[in-house]
Amino acid sequence: MGYRTIIGLEIHAELSTKTKMFCSCTNAFGGEANTHCCPVCAGLPGALPLLNKKAVEYAIKAGIAFNTKINTRTRMDRKNYFYADLVKGYQISQDTIPLCEEGYIEIEMEEGTKRVNLQRIHIEEDTGKLTHTMEGDTLIDYNRAGVPLIEIVTKPDMNTPEEARLFLEKLRATLKYIEVSDVKMEEGSLRCDVNINVLDTESGVRTNITEIKNLNSFRGAVKAMEYEEKRHIDRLGKGENTLKETRRWDEVKGETISMREKGESADYRFAADGDLAAIEIAEEWIGEIRNGLPELPHDKKERFMREYDLLEYDAGVLTASKGLSIFFEDTVKLIDDPKLVGNWIMGDILRRLKDEDLEIEDTKLSPQDLSQLIALVKSEKINNNTGKKVLKEIFDTGKDPESIVRERGLIQISDESQIREIVEKVLEDNRQSIEDYKNGKDRALGFLVGQVMKASRGKANPQLANKMILDIMKEKY
Amino acid sequence: MDIEKLTAVETKEMIGKKEISVQELVESYLSRIDSVDKDLNAFISVSRSEALEDAKRLDKKIGRGEALGALAGLPIGIKDNIITRNIRTTCGSKMLENFIPPYDAKVVEMIKKEDGIILGKLNLDEFAMGSSTETSYFGRTKNPIDMERVPGGSSGGSAAAVKAGEVALSLGTDTGGSTRQPAAFCDLVGIKPSYGLVSRYGLVSLANSLDTVGVLGKDVRDAGLLLSTLADFDPMDSTSSEKANRETIVAALESGNKLEDIRGMRVALPKEFFQVEMDQGISREINKAIRLLESLGANIEEISLPHLEYSLAVYHIIVASEISSNLARFDGIRYGYRAEEYSSLDELYINSRTEALGEEVKRRIMFGTYYLSESNTDSHYEKALRLRRLIKEDFDKAFEKFDIILSPTSPILPFKFGEKTRDPLSMYKADLFTVPVNLGGFCAMSLPCGYEEGLPIGLQIIGDRFKDADIIKAGLALEGGLKNGL
Numbered sequence: 001m002g003y004r005t006i007i008g009l010e011i012h013a014e015l016s017t018k019t020k021m022f023c024s025c026t027n028a029f030g031g032e033a034n035t036h037c038c039p040v041c042a043g044l045p046g047a048l049p050l051l052n053k054k055a056v057e058y059a060i061k062a063g064i065a066f067n068t069k070i071n072t073r074t075r076m077d078r079k080n081y082f083y084a085d086l087v088k089g090y091q092i093s094q095d096t097i098p099l100c101e102e103g104y105i106e107i108e109m110e111e112g113t114k115r116v117n118l119q120r121i122h123i124e125e126d127t128g129k130l131t132h133t134m135e136g137d138t139l140i141d142y143n144r145a146g147v148p149l150i151e152i153v154t155k156p157d158m159n160t161p162e163e164a165r166l167f168l169e170k171l172r173a174t175l176k177y178i179e180v181s182d183v184k185m186e187e188g189s190l191r192c193d194v195n196i197n198v199l200d201t202e203s204g205v206r207t208n209i210t211e212i213k214n215l216n217s218f219r220g221a222v223k224a225m226e227y228e229e230k231r232h233i234d235r236l237g238k239g240e241n242t243l244k245e246t247r248r249w250d251e252v253k254g255e256t257i258s259m260r261e262k263g264e265s266a267d268y269r270f271a272a273d274g275d276l277a278a279i280e281i282a283e284e285w286i287g288e289i290r291n292g293l294p295e296l297p298h299d300k301k302e303r304f305m306r307e308y309d310l311l312e313y314d315a316g317v318l319t320a321s322k323g324l325s326i327f328f329e330d331t332v333k334l335i336d337d338p339k340l341v342g343n344w345i346m347g348d349i350l351r352r353l354k355d356e357d358l359e360i361e362d363t364k365l366s367p368q369d370l371s372q373l374i375a376l377v378k379s380e381k382i383n384n385n386t387g388k389k390v391l392k393e394i395f396d397t398g399k400d401p402e403s404i405v406r407e408r409g410l411i412q413i414s415d416e417s418q419i420r421e422i423v424e425k426v427l428e429d430n431r432q433s434i435e436d437y438k439n440g441k442d443r444a445l446g447f448l449v450g451q452v453m454k455a456s457r458g459k460a461n462p463q464l465a466n467k468m469i470l471d472i473m474k475e476k477y
Numbered sequence: 478m479d480i481e482k483l484t485a486v487e488t489k490e491m492i493g494k495k496e497i498s499v500q501e502l503v504e505s506y507l508s509r510i511d512s513v514d515k516d517l518n519a520f521i522s523v524s525r526s527e528a529l530e531d532a533k534r535l536d537k538k539i540g541r542g543e544a545l546g547a548l549a550g551l552p553i554g555i556k557d558n559i560i561t562r563n564i565r566t567t568c569g570s571k572m573l574e575n576f577i578p579p580y581d582a583k584v585v586e587m588i589k590k591e592d593g594i595i596l597g598k599l600n601l602d603e604f605a606m607g608s609s610t611e612t613s614y615f616g617r618t619k620n621p622i623d624m625e626r627v628p629g630g631s632s633g634g635s636a637a638a639v640k641a642g643e644v645a646l647s648l649g650t651d652t653g654g655s656t657r658q659p660a661a662f663c664d665l666v667g668i669k670p671s672y673g674l675v676s677r678y679g680l681v682s683l684a685n686s687l688d689t690v691g692v693l694g695k696d697v698r699d700a701g702l703l704l705s706t707l708a709d710f711d712p713m714d715s716t717s718s719e720k721a722n723r724e725t726i727v728a729a730l731e732s733g734n735k736l737e738d739i740r741g742m743r744v745a746l747p748k749e750f751f752q753v754e755m756d757q758g759i760s761r762e763i764n765k766a767i768r769l770l771e772s773l774g775a776n777i778e779e780i781s782l783p784h785l786e787y788s789l790a791v792y793h794i795i796v797a798s799e800i801s802s803n804l805a806r807f808d809g810i811r812y813g814y815r816a817e818e819y820s821s822l823d824e825l826y827i828n829s830r831t832e833a834l835g836e837e838v839k840r841r842i843m844f845g846t847y848y849l850s851e852s853n854t855d856s857h858y859e860k861a862l863r864l865r866r867l868i869k870e871d872f873d874k875a876f877e878k879f880d881i882i883l884s885p886t887s888p889i890l891p892f893k894f895g896e897k898t899r900d901p902l903s904m905y906k907a908d909l910f911t912v913p914v915n916l917g918g919f920c921a922m923s924l925p926c927g928y929e930e931g932l933p934i935g936l937q938i939i940g941d942r943f944k945d946a947d948i949i950k951a952g953l954a955l956e957g958g959l960k961n962g963l
Contacts, residue, residue, distance in 0.1 A: 039578075043811065044560075044578065044812070045566070045568070045573070045576075045578075045806065046566075046578070047580075047678070047679070048677065048678050048713060048714050048715065049715070050713060050715060080801075080802050080805060080849070082805065082808060082826055084810055087811065088805065089806045267850050269802070269849035269850055270849075270854075274685045274686035275716065276715050277716065
């Protein structure tokens, strides 16, 4: 028995340069239709493209971050085809000599690190955007036409949808780290196509490759891959094969739907674009770009392990997003307890971010808030549970923890006489539990502590309460 | 006085001396257009009101005693495949019959900046594909020398307009001879500058690796004057060269037609050019010019350019391939002609292009699509690019030893309408002497050098890339020598 799933990805990322790839029009998401347009990006006759050096620089940054080789002599090619979103009847892209070749991205899995190899990264221009109206018209917005893109093509090195997800997460985080793309799938600045098939390891039979398009989120991509993996295995089980085709993911139905069968591959009649001079890249420039790169996630993770004495897993989580890693370090600067800061971030904070699909920088929580909060807990002014409540309130209101604690009277009761009073009352009311405890039921102690916490409205120092219950039981009962 | 018979340089002097106002001059040219163009058909669009406004504005400037541009007041015509803001630009095609561009080509901008007056847009073979100006959607242009004959092409309108005195100077374009051959057919000077000397921004691409803007004038100084205002590096055109500069050209023009420039000039005659079968009279007149050069002290030597025989095939493949891609943007979506009936996107494309593009255009698109297709590109397009390099290297070698290379501009004399339309191959062959210059990116001039039964013959002077000043120098000297009947 055995099936091996084979997954390769093609990712398009829009580069966040100020201007478009071949003209000086603004590169920005949205805007009134056809306002970020000029003779070049509208494909008017006579207009000539001019290569945006920044776009090349950003692509080289990505190449360095993904360990590729940079081709110092390359060129732009024309990919010829007709479509309404394409203004010139060809897309300016790269064919035989991509800017970046080979390279890899490493993903962290429970079994260890896995290397996913890349085939290439090339630069090209984005197309316009079509909107189909209810009336049956098609509206075209060319604001996006000419926006610089990188296309990242992997080798078919992933074997589970989970691996593909980890790859995409790592890729997105890295592009964000090096600040070359907004990587927002919902705005289309990151787009992903999947190639997937399955090998029957016993018979050696291989299904035909399905290409999945129209994936708007990582979650959708994973679901689509899982769906396809199962479909391919089902076919193999029945002794059938899949069609070589392109399918799209239908989020609502939760299934992939055939778009078109892939017969002979399209003939794009690639040829060098003579309007653009050959691209020659100086080694010194690559060196400058390399030196200017911010610390990459992998290096940062290693440093976190070294500098903050964190476990590999923890360091990995804390460096997965640039914002989170900065937040962590800024907090540690204010309160020198990396382990504790890490735990707070990886616990309730990350859960909240995940639930609301937010980045840390989009929330009201600041490193100052978190450091104050941790200080309050550490000094036992509030207990851990109260701390969690305070955190929630910071997220909701943006108030600082000390004000919250003060206003809501949440200071922990550590005064022995105060706690003694509560404990005595609780013991008085729960004689059965005392009996139970004496008869060896340890759980009864927990119940009693709970009752004390309840009676103190959560403010009692739980360790102290625990100790006093034992003391008083010994004394009195 | 027939003002339109003056050269541009003479006209400019008159304006400078205030012997004529720009308005008077422009009105005179416009009335000339009114009287001859109905028959001649050199113009597709006459920008009458804009020209008169520009003239009045310039007269005021002159009145204020302000410094004037190098083309001040000169009536200039623009080939209609060069983009002009607010003046429709048709490329001689039904596809762009109503296309009014929102921007100016760089060369148009420069002409305006130098105070030139644009009178309108000139006829051409559809999308500059042809050598006779017979394929224009707007009708054929006649040759002012013999109205039964073609003016050459594709810049036939540009040549006819200058010859007929409708404009003082004109812009053509030259991809394989389209400026030089009509100059030869209309007894004018036409210059195809080095590739990269003049901005292509706003020149509607035919074959973008070969296209150049060209200039036409009554004599070398006129054509040189226009070229000198346009030669400049344009950062908006990636194929423009930083080597482009006007100073050497201006200097060559100012030094005048010095016969002593000829002495010691190293002149090459490629034997392959002279083995070609030519119309009667052409080799006789060319040989006369060569003997003149020799008598003036030029060192003349026969050379061989061994790969020349491939140039027509190479040219044809490269041009068609680039055309098939360059003309893809004319799809009826954003501008230009759109078919009235279609039921799908594909049908919109097919019907619009079928209805709005002419035979020759379609023929070349089909050829190019074939050459670039995956299974053919290695044996056709890529091979043509390799051969192109060899042809260029032949010339490079020659230019190590020689200043200029001479040949006839065209192996044929101006022919009668329809004479060659049924045989596209023989039309292609007429470009034999001119296409290698474009393949190598070199510069060349066609200079009038004699007649056969009243039909003009052009001599082609080819120079190394960015040695445009050299061909102007040689042209000036030779022109002077020929005029003086030396």
